[in-house]
Amino acid sequence: MEDIMLIRSSFLRRIISQVINKILKKQLPGTEVQLGEVQANWSEKEQKLKIHLVVDAEMTKPQLMDILKKADVI
Numbered sequence: 001m002e003d004i005m006l007i008r009s010s011f012l013r014r015i016i017s018q019v020i021n022k023i024l025k026k027q028l029p030g031t032e033v034q035l036g037e038v039q040a041n042w043s044e045k046e047q048k049l050k051i052h053l054v055v056d057a058e059m060t061k062p063q064l065m066d067i068l069k070k071a072d073v074i
Helices: 010-027 061-070
Strands: 002-007 032-043 048-058
Touching (some): 010 032
Antiparallel strands (some): 002 032, 032 048
16 A cells, blocks of 8 residues: 655645755755655555655755765765
8 A cells, every 4th residue: 555645735845945945054055945846655565655856956056066075976
């Protein structure tokens, strides 16, 4: 059995975006995220949660380079 939750209301997306932005503010000042859509699927059989996010983010080039370095991409 699988449970699916879609969050499409602008009210809830805005609240979730604000929470994400508060967290990012401490780690990446000046980065702003706007959440487009959230879909969460829970699989009882696999005991796993899969989350699909549609996100728009604004950041400077130095911020992007810092994120990529921390992720060992570059």
